[in-house]
Structures are given as structure tokens and as C-alpha cells.
Amino acid sequence: MISLAGRDILHAWGKFVFTGMGLGLLIGITLSMAGIYRGMVDDAKVLLDNSGADLWVVQKDTLGPYAEPSSIYDDIWRGIRGIPGVDQAANITYLTMQVSKKGGDVRVLVAGMTPGGPGIPGWPPYLVAGRQITRSHYEAVADITSGLKLGECIKLRRNHYTIVGLTRRMVSSNGDPMIFIPLKDAQEEQFLKDNDAIWAQRRRTAENPAFNRPGVPGLLGAIIASQSTNPYVNAILVRVKKGYDPEQVAESIRRWKRLTVYTRSQMEEIVVGKLIATAAKQIFMFLVILSLVSSAIVAFIIYTLTLGKIREIAVLKLIGTKNRTIVGLIMQQSIALGVIGFVVGKIAATLLMAPIFPKYVLLEPLDSVIGFIAVVVICILSSIVAIHAALKVDPAEAIGG
Amino acid sequence: MGDKGIQIMGLRKRYGSGNTAVEALKKVDMHVAPGEVVGLIGPSGSGKTTLLKCLGAVIEPTAGKMILGDDVIYDDGWKVKDLRVLRRDRIGFVFQAPYLIPFLDVTDNVALLPMLAGVPNAEARKRARELFKALDVEHRAKVMPSQLSGGEQQRVAIARGLVNRPPVILADEPTAPLDSERAVAVIRILNDVAKKFETAIIVVTHDGIIIPAFRRIYHIRDGVTYEEAGEGREFA
Incomplete structure (x- = not known):
């Protein structure tokens, strides 16, 4: 059996590639956001790693x-x-x-x-x-x-x-x-402090009778010395x-x-869990919003592509094509769009966005794998509306003009 | 009346119910023998399209009987389990417009049907090429549908209707988008195909040019069919 989705993509490859590139830039930004979050966490861990300490003794x-x-x-x-x-x-x-x-x-x-x-x-x-x-x-x-x-x-x-x-x-x-x-x-x-401030402090100390007792030589000098270190x-x-x-x-x-003492894991919890927590939440929200926008775009594109093929789908159904084959046609196209978008996005994030970002962007391979799976899942979910529209097509539409 | 082809007896179709019910087909009787091409003619709203949809197992009649070949496919209810398979394997369709799949080349447009039925790709394409030879579009086998003329597209559509060797072909105004010369060519092809492949062909048409080609014509008016002898003219 031939791949209907593959043939359709090859037939209109320009449309797919350019749509995929547009989607790819959006995915690239999403990957970069994840990279910025990873970079922040890595910065925090690097600070702890490079200190060479097992324990931090603090106030x-x-x-x-x-x-x-x-x-x-x-x-x-x-x-x-x-x-x-x-x-x-x-x-x-x-x-x-x-x-x-x-x-x-x-x-x-x-x-x-x-x-x-x-x-x-x-x-x-x-x-x-x-x-x-x-x-x-x-x-x-x-x-x-x-x-x-x-x-x-x-x-x-x-x-x-x-x-x-x-x-x-x-x-x-x-x-x-x-x-x-x-x-x-x-x-x-x-x-x-600066010289003026030091001079003013010494004058105030000298004018304080408690610190400058006539009968206690050396007291003023000792107090000023303690204030200067x-x-x-x-x-x-x-x-x-x-x-x-x-x-x-x-x-x-x-x-x-x-004193308060923190172990490495406790300090990591403070730095990652508290110090950068708000920034991490902001980035997470951006990730969620970008994922929703990507989903909406994929859903709209696939829905539009499917509507453009309603007559062909009616003919396919009339000549005995299984619903499964039609679902496969739409879903494979959606996934193909996502894969093109992911490849473009990964390249854009790695070669274009990460080097010019002022913050450290750490693109972890595992994040790319998770991102790829997420893109595929989003594409599958986004194709549901188009699949629903295609399955509703009455094969009778092919008859009667 | 032969024992193959398609027979329709007392077919009825009602849309809706109660006061709003519309009796689209009141009494349809037809028989088309293998190798025969009959015309189905009627004014707009007479029930032609409804009849075609019933014959094509796309909508369910309300009552009556349909026999395809030796099998009763409808007798006050469908007698076949899978209408999709029935349409795929035993009924060929030729539409008003060719409706070829634009992203498949000509060969695969035709070979798709046997492929859907599980025939290996190579065998399916071989069947398609054999039909192209018979329909004189062999030289266009590898091009995309958009590169074909209207007549060539319709011939490819006929090949698609024939490729699974169905006992019956339903042609819905197949000459509507064509000029007279091409319309005559298409009807000639359908006659040839019917004889060569022993296929019963029902052609719904308004086209006065091709009506003289039919030996038998079914008129349909207000959901009732009437049979009439045609001229059976053979176009040169």
C-alpha cells in the first residue's frame, strides 16, 4: 500500500516545508526557553560545584x-x-x-x-x-x-x-x-567606606563621651581601630x-x-528551589503558552489542509477506503509537519538562538528527546479536529455534483 | 432477463418522516445485463441522484430489492455485512468530474483501489497499465492528473471504476464537463468497456448528444422509472 500522506507531502512539499519552517521557529523558541531554564539551573549548580565545598556554614x-x-x-x-x-x-x-x-x-x-x-x-x-x-x-x-x-x-x-x-x-x-x-x-x-565617611565616623566617635574618656588613654584609638576593620x-x-x-x-x-549548616543537597534546594524559583515558573509559563500556540497553529494548518481535500476524501471513502487509512493520512501529515518543525526548531535553537542569547542556554539531549515526543503528541492531538471533520465527510458527496 | 448484472425491484426511498417526509423514489424497477450500457434520464429532482446513491450502497433504501450478480444485496434491508467492501470490490464509480486524487500519479490513482483491497502494489499497477492500454492513455501513465486534458482525466476515471473488475459501474453524468467530441468518445469507451469486461453500466445523463447511444433508456420522473427503447446508435 502506498503512503497517501507521503505522496501528498511530496506533491505540495513547498507548502509543507515553509509551514514547517514557520512552526520550527516557534519550536526553536520553545526549546530555547527550556534551554534558558536548564542554563539557570546549571549556573546555580556550577556555583556550588566550583566552590569545592561539601558544607556551607552560614549565619x-x-x-x-x-x-x-x-x-x-x-x-x-x-x-x-x-x-x-x-x-x-x-x-x-x-x-x-x-x-x-x-x-x-x-x-x-x-x-x-x-x-x-x-x-x-x-x-x-x-x-x-x-x-x-x-x-x-x-x-x-x-x-x-x-x-x-x-x-x-x-x-x-x-x-x-x-x-x-x-x-x-x-x-x-x-x-x-x-x-x-x-x-x-x-x-x-x-x-x-570612602575617606569622607571615615573621617565623619571618627569625628562622631571622638565626640561621644562614652568612647573618649579623659581618664582612659587608648580607648578612643582602640574603638576607632575596631570600626576600621x-x-x-x-x-x-x-x-x-x-x-x-x-x-x-x-x-x-x-x-x-x-550556626546554620547546609549540605550540598540542601544548598541546591535553596538555590534551585528558592533563588531561581520565580524565574523558573515564568519560563515554565512561557513554555506552556508557546506549546498551546504551537498546538493551535498545527491544528489550524492541518484542519485547513484537510478541508482542502474534502472532495478527495469523499471519493476515497466512496471507493472503499477504510476510515483508518484516512485517519492515517491526516495524522501522518500532522506528524510530518511536526517533525519538519522540530528539525528546523532544533537547528534554529542550537545554531541561531543559543549563541546570541545573553543568558546561558543549555540544550540538553534529554530535553530534545522530550521536546520531540511532546511535538509528536501535540501534532497527534492537533490533528483530532481535522480527523473529526474528515470522518464526518459523507461519501455521497462524491455523487451528484 | 439474465441472471447477472444488476436487478432492482420495487425500490423505494423516503427522506424524513411524518408531514415532512419526501418520497424520493416511489417505485424503481431496473435491470441491466452484463455488457450492457443503459441511460438513466430525468429532470432535476426526479430522483436520479438518490437512485444512484442507493445503487452505490451509499444510502439505504426504504424498501425493495437489489440483486447484484447472483447475490441479493438488499431486500428491505442490507444483506451484506460491509458496504465499504461491497463498494470497493463490486461497484465501480465514474463521477461527473473525474475527481482524481491530485497527489497521486495517474497509475496510482487507478492502482489505489486494488491496493486498498490488499492486492500487491506491483500487481495493482499492472492491472492499471492494462486498462490504460485499452483506454488509450498508456502514454500518460506516469504524469500527475493536473497534466491531463479533460478527456484523458475522464478516461483515467473510467479506468479507476473498472480496475477491480466490478460487475456494475455507476456513471454520474460522465460527459457533463466535456465537449461533444469528447463526450461521444467517452460513451464509446463505456460501450467498449461494457462489452470487453462484461460489465453492466448505468449512465445518468442530461447530455442530448449521447442519449442516442443507448439501446435502452430508463426515464425517471417523480421517483418512478419507465423503460424505453433507445436508438442504440454507434458513433463512428
Whole structure:
């Protein structure tokens, strides 16, 4: 038996191909939306992966350091390092800011790393150019998507930093590129104000009789010194020794240090489930709307194509064609349209849309498989109206003019 | 009266019920023997199309009897299980317009019917080509219907009606879209086909040019048929 659908498509291939291309662009946008969602999740996971931590110790009862502000003393890590099961513990600070560079500015997440070199939690695990930070101050490693170049000098608040290394896929949960600087510098960037503000604060302190007692020499100097330093970090990244259960180690830290501790899975739940939840819901809604629009378009096209063949369908029925064959003709055409659309959409999403999108678009093979199945199912469902119209055709319409 | 071909006795068809009922066919009696071509003539609204639909097993008569070949197919109710198979295997149709499937080439337009009946593609196409030879459209076997002239399209449509070797062909104004010359050619082909394949052919027509070609004519008026001898003229 010949394929009626195949012959019809070949006969009017131009109509099918151009309709399929139009549908394909819509499918391409749908795939890109799914890719943006995957990219957001991947960005969030990459942030956790690249931190090199098994546990995140943060200010008590906060969802820090990514979803909420968190502030803890920078000497707590020493006590944590002594807890059984802890392999390494390192302070970390995060500060989102706008950085000026040649040709504009870029939004970045500045991470302050504990000195010690690669392997310490918080350090970028690999570079694509240059070297890691070796000096204690004013050197930086930047993610390549920031657009910064090796040797370029940037200003973060009051200080200037030289880019000594470039890394890749080191991004915040929002997809902003990261810049790594020494911890002490980062603490200063978070805390240190401009000279006028410092001068005004010192004057206020000196004018406060409680801080400037005539009989207590050195008190004012000590208070001003304490106001000029920042003893806080946002979190402590903890790496657990092999063979230890991270949850048990986390429980020890919670018990003895009275801090909040998150394991990797808990932190992932916070970042993916809370931090990007609203954006993910928006994208999901876009996906639903685009799927409905695609369904409506396929249904309309197939219905129109079927109406154009009503007389032929009446003749086919009169000469004894089974309803199953007619259903197959319409459904196969609908699926063929979907397949053409999917191929065009996949190519458009991969080669045209993903590279130019400002956000990271991660097109996973599994999503493509699910997308393909969804397109086929949508096409089958969309052909139901046309099939209903075709089955209602009376073979008697072929007789009598 | 022969024992093959198609016989119709006391066929009636009523549309609707009660006060709005319309008796489209009141009493139809016909017999068309194998190899015979008869004309069915009547004014608009006389019941021609209804009769054709009943004969084509597309609508169900209200009462009467129809015998196709040796089989009673209707006797106050259908006597065959599957009307679709009956139409496919035992009744050929030739329509007012050819209604060829535009996306199939000429061969497959004709071969589709045997294919639907389960005949292998190669065998079905062979049958189609044999008919093309008889109908003189062999040279057009591979083209699309849109590339055929009106007369060629109608000949292909006749081939489609014949391809499953049905005992009866119902032709619904087959010469309506054709000029006189082509109309005469088509009726000549139908006569040849009827003789060659022993097929009973009923031709519904208004066309005064071809009416003299029939040896017997059934007139239908107000749902009742009347038989009349025709000229049986053979066109050169």
C-alpha cells in the first residue's frame, strides 16, 4: 500500500516545508526557553560545584550566602576545622557589583578567597589563561565571560586590581561572571567606606563621651581601630574528609558552633528551589503558552489542509477506503509537519538562538528527546479536529455534483 | 432477463418522516445485463441522484430489492455485512468530474483501489497499465492528473471504476464537463468497456448528444422509472 500522506507531502512539499519552517521557529523558541531554564539551573549548580565545598556554614537561621545575606566572624573557621570529619574550612565572601571595564561595565559576583592556593574551597579549580593569585593583595582572576583581559586593571570600590588569570564557567546563580580576589581585600571592599565617611565616623566617635574618656588613654584609638576593620565573612566553606557523612559533620557544627549548616543537597534546594524559583515558573509559563500556540497553529494548518481535500476524501471513502487509512493520512501529515518543525526548531535553537542569547542556554539531549515526543503528541492531538471533520465527510458527496 | 448484472425491484426511498417526509423514489424497477450500457434520464429532482446513491450502497433504501450478480444485496434491508467492501470490490464509480486524487500519479490513482483491497502494489499497477492500454492513455501513465486534458482525466476515471473488475459501474453524468467530441468518445469507451469486461453500466445523463447511444433508456420522473427503447446508435 502506498503512503497517501507521503505522496501528498511530496506533491505540495513547498507548502509543507515553509509551514514547517514557520512552526520550527516557534519550536526553536520553545526549546530555547527550556534551554534558558536548564542554563539557570546549571549556573546555580556550577556555583556550588566550583566552590569545592561539601558544607556551607552560614549565619544562624539564614539561607545564606547566596539566597540571603549572611555574616559570621572570620575566626570561626579555626574552631570548625577542629571538628571531627572536617578536612578543610575556608572563609568566603560574596559581593555583587558593577565593574567598569573598557567599552562599558559588567555585573559581576566578587568572591573573596582564603589564601592558600588552588584546592582550598572557594578557589577557581582551573584556569583557561594566566595564573592563579599569588600575591596577598590587588590581584584578581576573572571569568572569561566578563570580557576582561589578562593584565587589564579594574577598580573595585577603593582599590585597583590586575587580572592575572582567566577562568571559565565560574558564574553566580544569576549567570553573572565571577571575579576572585584575596579575602582581606574582599572584606575591605565590603566594609571600607570612602575617606569622607571615615573621617565623619571618627569625628562622631571622638565626640561621644562614652568612647573618649579623659581618664582612659587608648580607648578612643582602640574603638576607632575596631570600626576600621571588618572581621566578618559571608560563609565558611567546609570540605569533609573521605569516609565521613556530610550530614553528621554538619550536625556537629550546628551543635557546637550554633550556626546554620547546609549540605550540598540542601544548598541546591535553596538555590534551585528558592533563588531561581520565580524565574523558573515564568519560563515554565512561557513554555506552556508557546506549546498551546504551537498546538493551535498545527491544528489550524492541518484542519485547513484537510478541508482542502474534502472532495478527495469523499471519493476515497466512496471507493472503499477504510476510515483508518484516512485517519492515517491526516495524522501522518500532522506528524510530518511536526517533525519538519522540530528539525528546523532544533537547528534554529542550537545554531541561531543559543549563541546570541545573553543568558546561558543549555540544550540538553534529554530535553530534545522530550521536546520531540511532546511535538509528536501535540501534532497527534492537533490533528483530532481535522480527523473529526474528515470522518464526518459523507461519501455521497462524491455523487451528484 | 439474465441472471447477472444488476436487478432492482420495487425500490423505494423516503427522506424524513411524518408531514415532512419526501418520497424520493416511489417505485424503481431496473435491470441491466452484463455488457450492457443503459441511460438513466430525468429532470432535476426526479430522483436520479438518490437512485444512484442507493445503487452505490451509499444510502439505504426504504424498501425493495437489489440483486447484484447472483447475490441479493438488499431486500428491505442490507444483506451484506460491509458496504465499504461491497463498494470497493463490486461497484465501480465514474463521477461527473473525474475527481482524481491530485497527489497521486495517474497509475496510482487507478492502482489505489486494488491496493486498498490488499492486492500487491506491483500487481495493482499492472492491472492499471492494462486498462490504460485499452483506454488509450498508456502514454500518460506516469504524469500527475493536473497534466491531463479533460478527456484523458475522464478516461483515467473510467479506468479507476473498472480496475477491480466490478460487475456494475455507476456513471454520474460522465460527459457533463466535456465537449461533444469528447463526450461521444467517452460513451464509446463505456460501450467498449461494457462489452470487453462484461460489465453492466448505468449512465445518468442530461447530455442530448449521447442519449442516442443507448439501446435502452430508463426515464425517471417523480421517483418512478419507465423503460424505453433507445436508438442504440454507434458513433463512428
